[in-house]
Amino acid sequence: MSRLLAWFDxxxxxxxxxxxxxxxxxxxxxxxxxxxxxxxxxxxxxxxAFIHETIGRLQNHVRLLLMIVAASAALxxxxxxxxxxxxxxxHFFAFAVIITIGFGLIRAxxxxxxxxxxxxxxxxxxxxITVRSHQxxxxxLRRLIEITCGVITVGAxxxxxxxxxxxxxxxxxxxxxxxxxxxxxxxPALSNLIAGIQIAITxxxxxxxxxxxxxxxxxxxxxxxxYVVLRTWDRRRYIVPxxxxxxxxxQNWTHSSxxxxxxxxxxxxxxxxxxxxxxxxxxELEKSANWDRDMSSVGCQVADSNAQVISIRLIxxxxxxxxxxxxxxxxxxxxxxxxxxxxxxxxxxGRTAIVPxxxxxxxxxxxxxxxxxxxxxxxxxxxxxxxxxxG
Numbered sequence: 001m002s003r004l005l006a007w008f009d010x011x012x013x014x015x016x017x018x019x020x021x022x023x024x025x026x027x028x029x030x031x032x033x034x035x036x037x038x039x040x041x042x043x044x045x046x047x048x049a050f051i052h053e054t055i056g057r058l059q060n061h062v063r064l065l066l067m068i069v070a071a072s073a074a075l076x077x078x079x080x081x082x083x084x085x086x087x088x089x090x091h092f093f094a095f096a097v098i099i100t101i102g103f104g105l106i107r108a109x110x111x112x113x114x115x116x117x118x119x120x121x122x123x124x125x126x127x128x129i130t131v132r133s134h135q136x137x138x139x140x141l142r143r144l145i146e147i148t149c150g151v152i153t154v155g156a157x158x159x160x161x162x163x164x165x166x167x168x169x170x171x172x173x174x175x176x177x178x179x180x181x182x183x184x185x186x187x188p189a190l191s192n193l194i195a196g197i198q199i200a201i202t203x204x205x206x207x208x209x210x211x212x213x214x215x216x217x218x219x220x221x222x223x224x225x226x227y228v229v230l231r232t233w234d235r236r237r238y239i240v241p242x243x244x245x246x247x248x249x250x251q252n253w254t255h256s257s258x259x260x261x262x263x264x265x266x267x268x269x270x271x272x273x274x275x276x277x278x279x280x281x282x283x284e285l286e287k288s289a290n291w292d293r294d295m296s297s298v299g300c301q302v303a304d305s306n307a308q309v310i311s312i313r314l315i316x317x318x319x320x321x322x323x324x325x326x327x328x329x330x331x332x333x334x335x336x337x338x339x340x341x342x343x344x345x346x347x348x349x350g351r352t353a354i355v356p357x358x359x360x361x362x363x364x365x366x367x368x369x370x371x372x373x374x375x376x377x378x379x380x381x382x383x384x385x386x387x388x389x390x391g
Contacts, residue, residue: 017078021071021089028070032063057111061104068096094160102153106146113138132206136223139207140200143225195243196225205245205252210321212251213238217321253321261297261317262324264332267309268339272346274302274312277335280342281314284334290327292317309348 036059072093075086120134199205209220211230218230218238228245230238253260268277278300285291285298297317304311314331318324339346356363 014081017081020074020078024070024074025067028066029063032059032066036062053115054111058104058108061100061107065097065100065104068093068100072097091160095157098153098157098160102149102156106149106153109145109149110142113142132208133203135207136203136205137200140196140223140225144196147225195241195246196223198246199223199242204255206255209255210253212253213240258320259292259294259317260321260324261315262328263313263315264328265303266312266314266332266335266339267348268312268346269348270305270310272310272312272343274300276343277312277339277346280338281331281335284331284338285316287334288316288327288330290318290323290330292319292323308350 036055072090075089075093078086078089081089117135117138120131205211205220205223205228207220207223211218211220213230216232216236216238218232220228221231221237222229223242226242228240228242230240232238266277281300282298294317297315299313299315301313302310303313314335316327316331318327354363
């Protein structure tokens, strides 16, 4: 370093020392670029995609770390700085190294978990429930680990400086287990963090589960450390605290299996031949692309009746929630068309029966019938109605 510093002896001492630090950082940058560019080209590593992705994801953190370490190593040779300046730069470089290593580890951990999730999702013979279960656990625990690592990194970096060391100590104390237990009843944020751990372990909800919230169909789009993002069918978003799913009952239609049974109702006339309706239903069901071909979930039954119509319930299974909705809509449209064309007598109709109040009275009393009218003779001039009085 002293030889390198001799190149700048014609400059003021402070500027020469600053240029020495810059030169050391640039040399480290050049060295790191050579390594990161040459390593993927080695014969044994050229075809390994994981090596290329790892270098591409982490090379900036590695280069920055090497530059800081090189500048820190050159710091004792900077004789042009005052002792207080050297002490400040030493603390600053230590602070930068801790921050770079901490957030580099977070980035590396995120990269590793992303690769694991991609590998699980692309693996054959793995059911959808297992994939979503791994996604839920990894994403929740990853966020908790990232928060913990971030708190430790910032706390350790702050403790480098004497003037702010008390803030670093306080940050470590607030992140302790005792603080979490004590603050659980008083701080909703900590309550949601604990709830996130419980969600990851017990998994009442998973990624892409379909829930019923406030009467809306909603899919679990994102599970964070303290809240859950739900996506409705019309692309609205619910932001729900994660503790809600441990404290309130809710419907999860895809908890055990994504397949669902859809049902639709037809209100028809009492003269409807139910056997014919059942035959038409089976014929149209065979034509539906959304049916899962499971006959055990198929049914056509008279479910209810009232004074005017009967209610026929049609049920069939589908592979998922979207398929169930499309199946019901498709079957309803097909059934109405067939009934209108082949069984028009089965469509609902209103009936009115006029009956006498007693057995010896006519159905139409004379008081309800208009009086007889004396019409003019053919060819005669009409002078208005001549109402005859009743005899």
